[in-house]
Amino acid sequence: MSTGVELDALGLRIDGRPQLVLCASLFYFRLPREQWQARLEQVRASGYTCVDVYLPWNFHETAPGQWSFDGRRDVAAFLDLAHEAGLYVIARPGPYICSEWDGGALPAWLGLDPELRVRQNEPRFLAHVAAWFDQVLPMLVSRQYGAGGAVIMVQLENELDFFDCEDRTGYLTALRDQVVDHGITVPLIACAGQGDIAGATGDVPGVVPACNFYPNDDSPHIEAEVRRYARLLADRGLPLLITETNRRHRTLRRLLASGASLIAPYLQSSGWNFGYTPSSGNWGRPGNFMSHGYDFGGYVSSTGAERPEYAEAQVLARVVDALGSRLALATSSVPRVEVVSAFPTSSSPSALDLYGGGQLVAVPNLGETAGRAVVGGVSVAVAADSCPLMLVDLPLRDWGFDTTLTLASADLIDAEDGVLRFSSAVPVTVVLGGTRVEIPAPTSGAPEHMTVDGVDVVVLAPADVVRLAPTGQTAEVQELRAVRRRSGAAPTKPAGTHELPPTLESLGVYRGRGTYTATAELTGIDVLLLVGAADIVDLSIAGRVRPTIAGFGATRRIEVGEVTGRAEIHATVEIWGHANFDDARLPALKLGALRGLGGLWTVRSVQDLSALWTVEGHWAGTPKPLRNLGGWSSTRVGIPFTYTRSVETPTTSALCLQGVVEPVTVVVDGGEPIIVPAENPWVMLPAGTGQVSVTVPHHPSGGGLHAELLSLEPVTDWACAAQDDELLTAYAGHDGGSSTDVELPLVLKPGEEAWLDVELPATEGGFLLRLDGSQLRATGWASGECLGRVWVGDRPDFSGGDPDALWVPPGWSGVTLLIRGVDGPARPELRRLRLESPNN
Known part of the structure; x- marks a missing residue:
């Protein structure tokens, strides 16, 4: 079956028609079903022609083997509405989607199988993926382009280059084969989140690399990076598909001029994380929660309000329509004419060699005030915070004019009926044939008109180009x-008694909360140690309520206070959401990490272990001196050295490395290295541990490291209940x-x-x-x-x-x-x- 969707070095063709595609992320699972149609029509009215949509696995498999595709989960109905709205669709069924969604859409119960490894070429995981694909792919097959539907591409995985996949080629091959076997014939893509194309695709045949760019909007260096990827992909006979990027249209214009055939800013149409679906993630530093509102400032707010960027979208879409195949088949280049500006701009401006002749040159003004640039020796006005797409040496014969547009400093939005129409908020310079004119800046409702070398030129204010939806006044609060x-109170499901606190997932709670109750002898106990608790822990000891703990699994000391005898310990633990990234700095932020109380221990004794460490690999001979941890004099600053000492642990113990700044490596009794970060500087030691080694970059003053050994006894016999x-x-x-x-x-x-x-x-x-x-x-x-x-x-x-x-x-x-x-x-x-x- 012919899909009608083709990708090559010149770009994207649909039914043989070259297209430059503007795509908005729009997620059915973050909106009420009643609003799907209106939001889709809103995207279409913005001038964008495509939506990309994740399909979150755990939104549809609500419990193992329990599938739901009704109501707000009726993804087939959403795809049909997109088709009726005249939009293309890029479907992204994962299995992992990220999207700041609970677990990145991986079902929480996968973590209950200790042999299963998510996002790996591993049989147990792939068997679960196959069950998901068996449910969702038939819906996509019948709705793909060429079969009467809107789906023009299907994305496998999501930013796999961020994840330590051991066999990328094998994993992506397995996903590709499942998708193809189901009958998907449109192009398969895989996006790179940090530029590692092979890391995202495994270089698997039949899987097209796509790129996600999230630059600083004010960076002068965007163009050079993007052009590099355009060249790399062109060498493979492929276009540059930007599947995620910033929302700001000044930046999107720079990406367009740098060679992108698909531009899909994330997230243009905002939504909501209903229920228990947000993730817990890092966002640059570990430990925060994703909010109920899911909004990164895109052109439509979470409630559906159109922001100023919506108008910017409509103007850019008019430019894309006006240039048509000339733009869709353009190739990435640099300006053939010199571009000099008096305002902050790109360090390496981009241009497109247009199909049929001429260039489109992007001239970004990264400043806050209007200024002038010299383009090919001609001085032109450029509005503040803008990026006009200037045309240079463009033949106009296809529009019925026997002349060449030598320069136009504004956006061309239309060329019909013998008229060239431009949009600009500042004066426009036009050079046609041998005639150069500067047309005054128009005002809304009063276009400027001039005949230049026999050609009618009209300049409209941006407000006259856009078609914004009417908005009402905000009601009083x-x-x-x-x-x-x-x-009353909500009922609970008794979940039995357990020697040690079980995970919530093992109690059947994948979203929600549970309670843990035990009694412990606390006479003489000053401190409890809480290990691995996530996400939100409300703890009371002997009736005293403690401040809520949200430590993402980090080990916490809990001061007991004056308690004598056996006392009740009660904890309510709520899942905010499972990690959608994979961050090893905190236990609960590892992808696939489970939730629950973790382990609670009484601290029986505390021993200072800061002294009596030997240093390996430095001294001239024996005996090796005994030094404090990290403390000895040497000029070898920053060189990793290993400190070793014996310990006595008749019971389970916890080693606390206070003062860790950069991650250190710990080896226990010659075992596998353990990376210990500053965010959780603890290592659990089993009973009978005899030797500990710590490798740390050397600091002449010791770096402030101290070590404590806490002797522990577990709190046992927990009664659990689930909600x-x-x-x-x-x-x-x-x-x-x-x-x-x-x-x-x-x-x-x-x-x-x-x-x-x-x-x-x-x-x-x-x-x-x-x-x-x-x-x-x-x-x-x-x-x-x-x-x-x-x-x-x-x-x-x-x-x-x-x-x-x-x-x-x-x-x-x-x-x-x-x-x-x-x-x-x-x-x-x-x-x-x-x-x-x-x-x-």
Whole structure:
């Protein structure tokens, strides 16, 4: 079957027509189903012709072997709507998608099999992938281009070059073969996140490399990097496909001029992480949560409002349409004419050699004020914060003009009916034949018109080019001070007793929370050691509630206080989300890491181990001196040296390396090296350990390293209970039972929970719901869906969109909140609820 989609060094062809494709990310799983069509039509009205969409595996396989493709999970319906809207689709079924989504879409229960290795050429993992592909690929096969559908490409994996895959070729080959065997015939692509094409594709035949670029928008060096990849791919007979990049159209123009045939900024149309679907990730430094709002400033906000970049998209799309195949078949180059500017600009400007003659030259103004540039000896005006796509030596015969456009300093948006139309906010210089003119800057509603060398030239203000959707005024903020408080609490599922705390996933909780209860003899115990706890741990000891722990698995000392005898230890552990990256600095940020309380230990003794270390590989002879850890005089600054000493560990112990700055390497009894980062400078030592070696870059003053050995005894005999997201959602939607009217403010004790039913006023546009209070965590539900969670007061870092609001979409009536008091610098208190009607 012919797909009608072809890729070669000259670009992308669909049904034989060369196309430069502008693509917006738009995710059905982050929007109410009722808004899919409107959002797709909004993308089409922006001038973009394509959407890329992830298909998250764990959104559809909700538990092992339980599949759902109904309601908001009806991906087939979404793809059909995209086709009806006249959009192409790039489908990205993973199996791993990243996308700041829970686990990168890898189901949490995969981590329960100790032999299974995710994102590897490993039979157990690939068998699970096959089950996912068996479900989703038939939907894509019947909706691919050439079979009456919109899917023009299918992406395998996602930024595999970021991950330590042991057999990239074998893994990508296995994925390719599964996809092809199902009947996918459109091009298969794999994107490189940091430029390692082989790392992303395994150089597998039939898998086309694509590139993700996330530069600093103000960098002068973007063009040189992008042109390099355009040349590398052209040498392979392929176009440059940019599958992810920044949202700003000034940058997108620079990418276009550098040779991209597909430009897919991430994330142009924003959305929401409903329910328990956000990830926990690093974002440059380990340890933060992805917010309920999923918005990186793209051209459409999470609530559907069109931002200024939306107008920029429409202008750029008009340029692409006006130049058509001349642009789609252009080749990456540099300007043939000299370009000099009086403002900050590119260190190496890009140009495109247009098909049929002429060049398109990008002249970015990276400054905040308008200025002038000299292009081919002609002085031209350039607006602040812009990147006009100037045409040089363009033959106009195909448009019916027997002349050449020597220079135009503005965007060409149309060439029909014997008229050249440009868009500009500043004066425009046009050189046609031997005539050079400067046309004044137009005002909105008053285009400038001039005849140049027999050609009608019209310059429109950008506002006259765009077609923005009408927007209303933002409604006044409404305040609610009355709620109904339920007298009961959500049920729990008993999950048995266990010698050591089990993972939540082993209790069947893949999203949600669980409780752990044990008693321990705490007489004479000053400190407990919590190891591997994730994500959110609310701990009470002998009835005393402790501040919430969100350490992403890092080992924590817990001060016990004055406790005598046996005391109850109770923990509520909530999954915020599984890691979507793979960050070894903290245990819970490893891809596939499980969630739960981890291990809790009583600390029986603490021994200082900072002294009596021998240094290997330096001394002239024997005996080797005994030195403090890291401390001896040498000019060999920064050279790694190994310190070794004997230890006595009759019980399980924990070695704490205080003062670690850069990661150090620890070897226990000659075993495999353990990398110990500053974020979690602990090593668990089994009973009977006899020798420890620490390799650390040398610092003449010792670098401030200290070592402690903590002798441990586990807290055992845990009673567990589970509350998964389905149970909590069902209880939130339950309208039975007694409740009482409550006037806010509502004060809670640390650790206390309250279920609140909130009546909302009628609205056509939905609400942003904000909690005004202190030291609270809240989860919201409406219309049988979990809206998400917010954390008010002292809290960890958040990334993504607005972390302080829950979105209640239009028609999602009746909100139920579960609020929990959190110990901290203020008392837990809900003072009021604020409703905002966003400007749509």
